[in-house]
Amino acid sequence: MSNRLVCICNMVSEQEIINELKKGALDATDIQYATRAGTSCGKCLMTIDQIIEEYQATQPQDQQGKLNF
Structure with missing residues (x-):
């Protein structure tokens, strides 16, 4: 993470x-x-999407939401 604008x-x-x-x-x-x-x-929207994807990729997945049948 950085403090870049x-x-x-x-x-x-x-x-x-x-x-x-x-x-x-x-x-x-x-x-x-x-x-x-x-x-x-709106020029930064692609960068915002990339930051969101990178952040979400580092978060643990919620196993409660998965159902095993």
Whole structure:
């Protein structure tokens, strides 16, 4: 994780996005609502999606949600 600026228009850093993911944000829409990142010009949306994918890949999978028949 770094403190690089992801959304220049709204001055949102990667760390701010990670913090929102830790609070429960699930997708780019949640990030946009919480931080306004990606709501102006939209050029950072692909980067936001990449950050979300990388973060979710590092999280343990919820085994409760899986049903074995």
